[in-house]
Structure formats: structure tokens, C-alpha cells
Amino acid sequence: MTTVSVIGCGHMGSALVKGLSAAGTHRVTACDLDTDALEAVEPYCAETTTDVAEAAAASDVVIVAVKPDVVGPVLEELDLAPEQTLVTIAAGVPTDYVATHTDATVVRIMPNLAAETQNMAAAVAWDEVDEDVRELLADLGEFVVVDEDLMDVATALNGSGPAFVYYLIKSMQEGAAAEGMDPDDARTLAAQTFKGAAETVLRSEESLDDLIDAVATEGGTTIEGMRVLWDSDADAAVADAVHAAADRSRELAGAFDDE
CATH class of the missing domain: 3.40.50.720 (NAD(P)-binding Rossmann-like Domain)
Structure with missing residues (x-):
């Protein structure tokens, strides 16, 4: 042991x-x-x-x-x-x-x-x-x-990343609650949805775009929601969050350059 x-x-x-x-x-x-x-x-x-x-x-x-x-x-x-x-x-x-x-x-x-x-x-x-x-x-x-x-990027991606995911879960919870769902029930469903989607990504060899297409079929409900995301700057905002966290990690590393 x-x-x-x-x-x-x-x-x-x-x-x-x-x-x-x-x-x-x-x-x-x-x-x-x-x-x-x-x-x-x-x-x-x-x-x-x-x-x-x-x-x-x-x-x-x-x-x-x-x-x-x-x-x-x-x-x-x-x-x-x-x-x-x-x-x-x-x-x-x-x-x-x-x-x-x-x-x-x-x-x-x-x-x-x-x-x-x-x-x-x-x-x-x-x-x-x-x-x-x-x-x-x-x-x-x-x-x-x-x-x-690449550790500064990892710090931003998987080190800081849980907070970014919590933010997205909270956004989904609040959206469902605004439609009348009990907030606790919405939290459970949103969190489990992230968990299941993440497990699917880890087990699948399909690209993320293909996985999206598998859910967002033409004429269905998902694609209407995806159109809102595609028309927004949500992807850029998430990427910017990763960049900002990575930049801060690099700033912290700079303090050790002369030690």
C-alpha cells in the first residue's frame, strides 16, 4: 500500500x-x-x-x-x-x-x-x-x-473548468425554473444531463459536432435551442474564460522566474 x-x-x-x-x-x-x-x-x-x-x-x-x-x-x-x-x-x-x-x-x-x-x-x-x-x-x-x-492551459481547462460548468448548470437550472419547474428538480436534471453527456463524450469516438447533430435533429426541439446558442457569442465567452484563467496562471508563474 x-x-x-x-x-x-x-x-x-x-x-x-x-x-x-x-x-x-x-x-x-x-x-x-x-x-x-x-x-x-x-x-x-x-x-x-x-x-x-x-x-x-x-x-x-x-x-x-x-x-x-x-x-x-x-x-x-x-x-x-x-x-x-x-x-x-x-x-x-x-x-x-x-x-x-x-x-x-x-x-x-x-x-x-x-x-x-x-x-x-x-x-x-x-x-x-x-x-x-x-x-x-x-x-x-x-x-x-x-x-x-501546457500546464497553464490545463490549469484553466480542468482546474478552473468545474466552476465554468457549475455556471452553465446554474443557467440551465434557472431557465427551467423560469418555465415553472421546481428549482431542486431542475438542478438535479441539469447536473445529471452534464454528467451523462460528459460520459458519452469520454466513451464515444464521434466528434463533438456529430454528437450535437445526433441530438439536434431537424424539426425537433433541440435544434431550436441550438440555434439560439449558434447565433450567440456563448462559445467565444467560454473560450475567453479559459484564456483569462490561463493568463492568470502564467502571471503566477512569472513570480517564480527570478527565484
């Missing part, structure tokens, strides 16, 4: 802890200075601690799940061996910066909050496959391997 330490138990760190607990294939230690955060994840851990060095000392994989401006101070407290793996998830923090602070193998990932339900979408950048990290990611959902220079 792989031993994993998660340092930082905010939204993303706690999602990783809970997802790994559900997988049942990892012994998880959670570390945070906030004892309330530790109390919240305690049922999902083998142990909890406020001591960063203690948490990492005996772990195969150490995940640093803190905000970018806290990564440096956390790294200063770690003394890892070459046989250990240090995983960083902070937006904009390059592998080269992390590698100068540790003897461990460094892997950079961009996960998302669906790790909690083992439906995570993640991007990973590594020099070579790390089997412990590969198994960890596979237990939490789907992942793709990318060059590190």
Missing part, C-alpha cells in the same frame, strides 16, 4: 484525501496548521498532523496542496530523499523551482475538485512515468500527460 502525505487540507487537498480514502489503496496522512481543517478530514486519514516534516518523512508520495505563495515556505520544511516523490499542484509553480528545493523526484499535476468523488480530470507533467503517481491519479479519475508548458 502506497503511503501518501497531503500537505494542505483546503478545498483541493481535502478532495484528494477523501478520494484516496475511497479508493482504499493508499495510507493517507493529512497535514495542515489549521486544526479545524484536520478535524474535517480525520475520518478519511490514517493520521493527521500539524508537523510538515513529520507528515512527509515516511511517505512514498508527498503532495503539496497549498497556494502558490505558500509553496516556498513549505518546501523549506521538507527534507525528502531521492526515492520519494514530491507532487505539486499549485497553479503557476514550475517544476524547476520545486526541484531546486528537494532531492525527491518532482511531478507536477493539475487536478480538480472531482477527486473527492473519483471523477477527477487531471493533467500531469513528468520527465518519466512515476508509477506511484500514475496509480494515484488513475484511482481518482482520468488524467492526461502534457508538456509542462
Whole structure:
């Protein structure tokens, strides 16, 4: 059983802890200075601690799940061996910066909050496959391997993307509620529709345009709704949201250029 330490138990760190607990294939230690955060994840851990060095000392994989401006101070407290793996998830923090602070193998990932339900979408950048990290990611959902220079895009796409999807679900919920549907029922149907459509995309080899055409048959109801979207700037607005988030990730990375 792989031993994993998660340092930082905010939204993303706690999602990783809970997802790994559900997988049942990892012994998880959670570390945070906030004892309330530790109390919240305690049922999902083998142990909890406020001591960063203690948490990492005996772990195969150490995940640093803190905000970018806290990564440096956390790294200063770690003394890892070459046989250990240090995983960083902070937006904009390059592998080269992390590698100068540790003897461990460094892997950079961009996960998302669906790790909690083992439906995570993640991007990973590594020099070579790390089997412990590969198994960890596979237990939490789907992942793709990318060059590190694409991690800013991944940060925007699958890291920030859940918020964009929640926005669209909320819009569909509100549209149905305005037509008289109970808001809770509308929320359930909208969310399940996204879930089912996403699963179809993952399982199908058809293009997204072909999948749209399969639903939007001529003379039916769907095509009337699609015409509204095709005539709008909705696609450009979603793309602009991805670009804006990617730009912010690049700005964060710039802060580490001289360090």
C-alpha cells in the first residue's frame, strides 16, 4: 500500500484525501496548521498532523496542496530523499523551482475538485512515468500527460473548468425554473444531463459536432435551442474564460522566474 502525505487540507487537498480514502489503496496522512481543517478530514486519514516534516518523512508520495505563495515556505520544511516523490499542484509553480528545493523526484499535476468523488480530470507533467503517481491519479479519475508548458492551459481547462460548468448548470437550472419547474428538480436534471453527456463524450469516438447533430435533429426541439446558442457569442465567452484563467496562471508563474 502506497503511503501518501497531503500537505494542505483546503478545498483541493481535502478532495484528494477523501478520494484516496475511497479508493482504499493508499495510507493517507493529512497535514495542515489549521486544526479545524484536520478535524474535517480525520475520518478519511490514517493520521493527521500539524508537523510538515513529520507528515512527509515516511511517505512514498508527498503532495503539496497549498497556494502558490505558500509553496516556498513549505518546501523549506521538507527534507525528502531521492526515492520519494514530491507532487505539486499549485497553479503557476514550475517544476524547476520545486526541484531546486528537494532531492525527491518532482511531478507536477493539475487536478480538480472531482477527486473527492473519483471523477477527477487531471493533467500531469513528468520527465518519466512515476508509477506511484500514475496509480494515484488513475484511482481518482482520468488524467492526461502534457508538456509542462501546457500546464497553464490545463490549469484553466480542468482546474478552473468545474466552476465554468457549475455556471452553465446554474443557467440551465434557472431557465427551467423560469418555465415553472421546481428549482431542486431542475438542478438535479441539469447536473445529471452534464454528467451523462460528459460520459458519452469520454466513451464515444464521434466528434463533438456529430454528437450535437445526433441530438439536434431537424424539426425537433433541440435544434431550436441550438440555434439560439449558434447565433450567440456563448462559445467565444467560454473560450475567453479559459484564456483569462490561463493568463492568470502564467502571471503566477512569472513570480517564480527570478527565484
